[in-house]
Amino acid sequence: MTIRGEASGDRPSAVGDDLAPLLSRTVGRDAAAFSTLYKRTNAKLYGVVFRILTKSDVAADVLQEAYVRIWDKAGEFDPRKGSALAWMATIARNRALDEVRRVRPASLEDQPEGFEPAAEEIDPLAARERSEGLARLIECLKGLDEEKRAIVLLAYYRGLSREALSRRFGRPVPTIKTWLHRSLAQLRDCLAS
Amino acid sequence: MTVSPDDDFAAAEYALGTLDASERATLAARRLREPDLDQAIKAWEARLAPLAETVPEIAPPGDLFPAIEARVRGRAPEAQPTSTVVALERSVRRWRAAAIAASLVAALLVVGFAAREATRRSAPHEYVAILQKDAASPAIEVTVNLDRQELTVRPVLAQPPQGKAYELWIIDPKLGAPRSLGVFSETSRAASLSGLDPAVVQSATYAVTVEPPGGSPTGQPSGAPVFVGKLIPVP
Numbered sequence: 001m002t003i004r005g006e007a008s009g010d011r012p013s014a015v016g017d018d019l020a021p022l023l024s025r026t027v028g029r030d031a032a033a034f035s036t037l038y039k040r041t042n043a044k045l046y047g048v049v050f051r052i053l054t055k056s057d058v059a060a061d062v063l064q065e066a067y068v069r070i071w072d073k074a075g076e077f078d079p080r081k082g083s084a085l086a087w088m089a090t091i092a093r094n095r096a097l098d099e100v101r102r103v104r105p106a107s108l109e110d111q112p113e114g115f116e117p118a119a120e121e122i123d124p125l126a127a128r129e130r131s132e133g134l135a136r137l138i139e140c141l142k143g144l145d146e147e148k149r150a151i152v153l154l155a156y157y158r159g160l161s162r163e164a165l166s167r168r169f170g171r172p173v174p175t176i177k178t179w180l181h182r183s184l185a186q187l188r189d190c191l192a193s
Numbered sequence: 194m195t196v197s198p199d200d201d202f203a204a205a206e207y208a209l210g211t212l213d214a215s216e217r218a219t220l221a222a223r224r225l226r227e228p229d230l231d232q233a234i235k236a237w238e239a240r241l242a243p244l245a246e247t248v249p250e251i252a253p254p255g256d257l258f259p260a261i262e263a264r265v266r267g268r269a270p271e272a273q274p275t276s277t278v279v280a281l282e283r284s285v286r287r288w289r290a291a292a293i294a295a296s297l298v299a300a301l302l303v304v305g306f307a308a309r310e311a312t313r314r315s316a317p318h319e320y321v322a323i324l325q326k327d328a329a330s331p332a333i334e335v336t337v338n339l340d341r342q343e344l345t346v347r348p349v350l351a352q353p354p355q356g357k358a359y360e361l362w363i364i365d366p367k368l369g370a371p372r373s374l375g376v377f378s379e380t381s382r383a384a385s386l387s388g389l390d391p392a393v394v395q396s397a398t399y400a401v402t403v404e405p406p407g408g409s410p411t412g413q414p415s416g417a418p419v420f421v422g423k424l425i426p427v428p
Contacts, residue, residue, distance in 0.1 A: 031262070031266075034262075034265070035258065035262070038258050038261065039258075042252075042253055042257070042258075043250035043251060043252050043253070044245070044248065044250050046250075046251050046252065046253040047248045047249055047250050047251040048245055048248050050251050050253075051248065052210075056253075056254050057254075059253070060253055060254055060255075060257055063253055063257060064257050064260055064261050064264070065417075067257075067261045067265075068261060068264050068265055071261075071265040072265075081235075081239050082239050082242050082243070083242075083243075083246075085245065085246065086239070086242035086243055086245055086246070087242070089242060089245030089248075090238045090239075090242050090245070093210070093245070094238075095417065097210040097217070098217070098221075098417035098418075099416070099417055101212075101213065101214040101217050122247055122248060122249070124244055124247040127246070127247045129246070130246070131243060131246060133242075133243040134243035134244070134246050134247070136243075137240070137241075137243045137244065152209065153244075155209050155210055155211045156209060156210070156241060156244050157244075157248065159210045160210075160211070161210075161211055161212070161213050162206075162211050162212075162213070163213065165211065180205075180206060180209070180211060181202050181205075184202065184205040184206075184209070184237075185202075187240065188205070188237075188240065191240055
């Protein structure tokens with residue numbers, strides 16, 4: 001995997017794909033490899049689930065479940081389909097989404113606690129360190145109107161439902177749905193080109 | 194890709210996370226039985242996954258690894274309990290065979306009821322669902338008899354964690370929030386479906402969560418389902 005940008009320092013980056021061998025050793029029930037994998041990735045995965053769950057006790061539970069699942073499913077990781085980190089983050093994010101939808105759908109979305117939403121939004125277009133896959137996705141995201149891009153990104157980073165996006169952006173739910181479908185179709189076609 | 198455009202959008206929204214609780218549960222159940230849909234969801238997850246690189250790291254509260262290690266220790270690698278699935282498939286086949294045999298006998302003995310039998314076959318009154326996390330895990334078998342408005346839930350090699358119970362939920366957009374069908378543990382248990390629209394009972398998603406012994410204190414699932422599935426008719 002190529003790392004672009006000026007910030008590819010000597011700190012072992014979670015973006016680097018030396019995580020893949022740790023995952024394959026985890027398939028062989030190598031507890032030391034799994035422990036290293038945890039050390040290298042827990043802050044990243046916690047960042048992913050905490051942004052969605054916004055409550056540290058819930059996020060800590062979900063993170064534990066995510067790693068149990070990573071242990072169970074390590075054999076399903078396919079390096080041809082993306083990086084090890086992306087695969088692990090997808091598992092963690094899915095667990096967080098299950099939790100945020102099924103437990104207290106309204107309260108978790110409406111009352112983020114723990115940080116200032118406005119100050120914390122992530123702008124991937126400003127990311128200095130980019131894998132090849134991220135660089136392509138960013139190019140495609142640039143093709144979306146600013147508001148539509150913001151909706152997709154807020155959905156991804158915060159796990160907001162259509163209803164929550166509708167409240168946040170002051171647009172009717174059907175409009176959000178139509179925009180999401182158009183934006184996602186545009187991203188799919190752009191990534192396929 | 195062989196899914197319809199609508200299903201591809203549903204897969205995209207599932208991966209992005211914008212579906213509401215019941216849409217998400219429905220899709221989670223469907224992907225277990227529809228490999229094309231499952232592939233579509235995975236393709237969307239892969240498209241969006243690079244964004245995870247841009248999420249700033251946050252240190253979790255305390256060292257969670259000992260708890261994780263304790264949970265995975267001694268866990269066998271997945272994939273070997275396929276015998277469960279085979280047993281379940283056999284059980285579903287047995288159900289079907291029994292139901293077919295019963296209706297044949299009825300048709301032979303009571304020729305005058307042939308017309309009624311035909312209606313029975315076109316609108317089956319018995320349904321079965323195998324609730325599973327994935328194809329190789331232990332499972333929960335749910336059977337529904339619409340005539341008696343009764344549901345029976347039976348764990349197959351599944352056992353709740355010590356000091357916990359399973360709670361069964363029926364999930365459908367028409368019901369709004371998930372509705373509890375009761376608490377159970379290792380043994381099978383019956384529950385009444387009276388008051389529920391038969392159409393909803395047939396189309397709903399069934400899910401099982403791990404709860405305190407008396408069931409969820411809030412009346413809503415207190416965690417993600419550990420088993421999920423939908424009913425299929427027993428002909």
